[in-house]
Amino acid sequence: MSGTRTLVPEPRTAPRAPQPPVSSSARSARKKRQADLFTRRQNGSRLWPVTLATLLVYLVAISTLSPLLDGASWWLSIAMLGVVILCSAAAARSFGARTGMGALVGVVVWLAMLVLFFASETALGLVIPTWDTVEAFRGLTADGIRSINRQGTPANADLGIRFVLAVGAGAFALLADFVAVVVRMPALTGIPLVAIALVPGFVIGEVNLVALALCAAAYLVLLWSDTRARQSARRQTHGMLGIGAVAVMGSLVLAALAPGYNGESLFQATGGSTFGRGVSPLVDLGKDLRRPGGARQFSYTTTTEESLYFRLLTLDRFDGTTWSATRSNDRVLNEPDLLVDVPGLSTEIATEPTTTTVQVGAMVAPWLPVPFPSVRVVGVSGRWLWDTEGLTLSSRLSSASGQSYIAESVLIKPTREQLIAAPGEYPDDVSRFLELPPEMPQIITDTANDVAGNATNGFDKAFALQQYLRSTDFTYSIEAPVENGYDGDGFDVIAEFLERKSGYCVHYASAMAIMARALDIPARVSLGYLPGDRLGGSGERRNYTVGTDDLHSWPELYFTGIGWVPFEPTPGRGSVPDYAVSLSSGASTAGPNDLDSANRDPQQQGPAAPAPEAQNAGSAGESQPPVGMFVALGLIALIVVGVPALSRDVRRRKRFRALLTGRAGPPEAWAELVDSAVDVGIDVSEADTPRGFATRLSNDLALSDADGQALTRLLTAVERLRFSSTGSSVSGEALVADLTRLRRAMAINAPVPVRIRAAFAPASVLRGTYSTRPARAPKPL
């Protein structure tokens, strides 16, 4: 009989079903359906371990977010969401739903839970969404994104953040379920997992290696449970785990090497400290603004309705290269009931006494944040010095960190008329605020004179300067000018700023102060914080929290009889005091007396509140989207994609070498053949006999005679070795030659997309050698 076929000496001839007796097709269809249901139920039950492993991955993934959010209640609710989604999908499969249908059940449960927990009052019967629900979700999403943008870390997980988290985490759970259970390629869950695990690194510049190690462990458990579910050979299990381990280690190394957002090492614990004690605090401010995370600095409770700018430091001396502070009029705070005067303030000006209780967090700085102008500070510990001119508090030994104190301040409320009427003569002690080094660039004087035009009084000039800098000619950017020390505030930097018309608050404040001095208005620069985020409270107790992303600097100009008056030339940050609001177009600024209202209040959000950086940068605060993150994620994706291809190649080379040196025989050659076939999409089952597989291979591929003989030789060799008592004596060279020939034949037969997939995502590596078919089989033993 041999020789009658080219492929196998003795092919299967008798079909297993000799003569199917006639039966109604409906009957057999029903029988088939029942059998399918039975198989699917078994299959579904078998997939439970995979689901549990996916759940573990999910829990670890959401746990990595814990450095970003306060408390544990959010974790519990998000964890419960994942448990319910994944378990309902798995339960549906256990009841006989197809795997895809199980995923659909998961989606439905996810949506129902979102409705139930976040908008049940808008839904029919608690879970059926209506149009109102969609609206509610839209509002919640906006709230959440705003909250993420505004809050520092660890953020308070308010309703909006929880909603965004529930949407994201639910999507992650469903994606993981889909990839691991429906597509059966659990290795791919590594990509979103690593993405999530790296989020804290990019947000707060801190990579928690323990968290990454936990992620890696959960990922390996998932791979392991998947291979278990397939009942694959032990060797395959090790292979899969090895690949997973390599991918995870690669990601870890990459995460460790990835540049921090501010170019500093990711392993330092940042976020708490601000303001190095460098030469120029303004230069440091730029760095702090770009620091990712917007760490919480302090919180406060105040009695006023006004939004308070908090001042750390007043910079009064400008030497051409930088602004700096002179501490000429220091007085020691520890004197009981020390009450300082507000310099230059006359009794004609309306004031509002305000009491503010400040709780400083982890802010390490030799200055205390106080509202301007504060006249008394009670409760602070350590030795603190008042700068009675700038009304700031500094210490050479103590730190603001952990301080809790009450600041009494007198908010000055001059009218526009009072400012216009202020005389152009200044007291002697103020004249030093007019000093400018002689080497001032021409562009600064020219711009100042152009902008001031024919304004006659100091306020009109100052107002013109502010409006010029706030005009659409200028753009706010924290990133654009960073190279070559643009963080500075000296003449050359300001000249370049006026040229480029792009920079951040330091440039605006410095430019306005210098130009004001050029126009003979005493000016200085203040360094401090914006009012921050309102947490709640009303009346006499309004609570706010302030983060590093609220860092700010602004100019103050002196008007005789009124004293130091702040201006706001920076577009998109803070808001303009009401005396300096443009009369002609009220729309160009936010409402009076409501600093920063636009950012905080969605109803008032309009074109007047550009704050584009804050919106884009996500939780990175006042920053650009981190390009580094995308590069890193791209590289990680590349590793996850590249590792399987590479390991496939390594495996093949190893086998060929083993064959040629005689260390391996026909079974190894056969395994390579099976892997190659799996790669090009030929279905392989563990229930296949070598002969059965060879028959299907030759049927699928339409092999030439020579190729068919090669296949027959391989088949005979492996059959002899496995099943006969004599063994096989085929040489390694012959096996490799036959293998190479067959691999080529398979490649030629496959369409181009399949060949690409075989090269870059070899199924034999990603899914194990065998298809899902044996996984469905009842356990034979």
Next chain:
Amino acid sequence: MDTTDTADRLDVAEAHQLAADIIRNVESVIDGKHAVVRTALTVLLAEGHLLIEDVPGVGKTMLAKALATSIHATVSRIQFTPDLLPSDVTGISVYNQAERRFEFKPGAVFANIVIGDEINRASPKTQSALLECMEEGQVTVDGATYRLASPFTVIATQNPIEMEGTYALPEAQRDRFMARISMGYPDEAAELSMLASRDISTPLADLKPVVTASALQRMMASVRDVYVSPAVKEYAVRILRATREHPDLRLGGSPRATLQLVRAAKSFALVAGRDFVLPDDIDELAQPVLGHRLMPTSRALGHHQHTDELIRDIIDGILDQTVVPQPHSSGS
């Protein structure tokens, strides 16, 4: 039956050649039924008994006769009818008046190949008389035991039990047959060629034996020497165990079924020219060897008109899902 004497064996090539000769000879009278003929020969060489079950007129008896004729051996044929007596099968002691003693008249069962035609037409009593002979290889009449011929093979044919006037074989008796095959209708070409060659002549009349009984015995000895690897044995056991655990089966395969399956596979391998068994041989023989031994649950049967169809699907399903054991060493 001496298995240690190597002189009594044929080597694989010779055995393969002889088997091919027999198959060719039988196929000269039965067209287009290569697999059936091969399975029949397989059972014969494995020293098993064969049950051919099909509707009348498809060549059951022709196959049995052709196979018997191809071997130079004693052949007897019993046409089973309802009034056939057990003694007609086994033989009877007759009183010889001349010699004044009882004398044993051997029945039809004393032959190398016994063709039992339409076995399900006989009464259960007669059926079991034959089946006892098959099991024990001997006949006991009036206290005297007579050994049957060697080799001894029963090829029984029967009509499907749905036909009129039949007594179905009980499970226990079906189990005595190594395999049950079904002829099936010939395809169009085979039926046409049959018309061309056989409308006048009796084909069996021209059939000549191609193998002697002793050669057949040596082939049988060679079958016993065919190597079955542990992996294949494990595979067969897995399949049988799966039949016992299958939710749709009331009765799975007995250990005897396992034994018969492996023995048939050895014979099949030899017919194919191999001295070792492949899992594929097991696959090939699972239907004929197991088909008549399994009994579906009444619940599973409820959806099926035909038991056979259901059983065939179940066996196919088990074969599709049973994992072929992989040897764990990667080298030799």
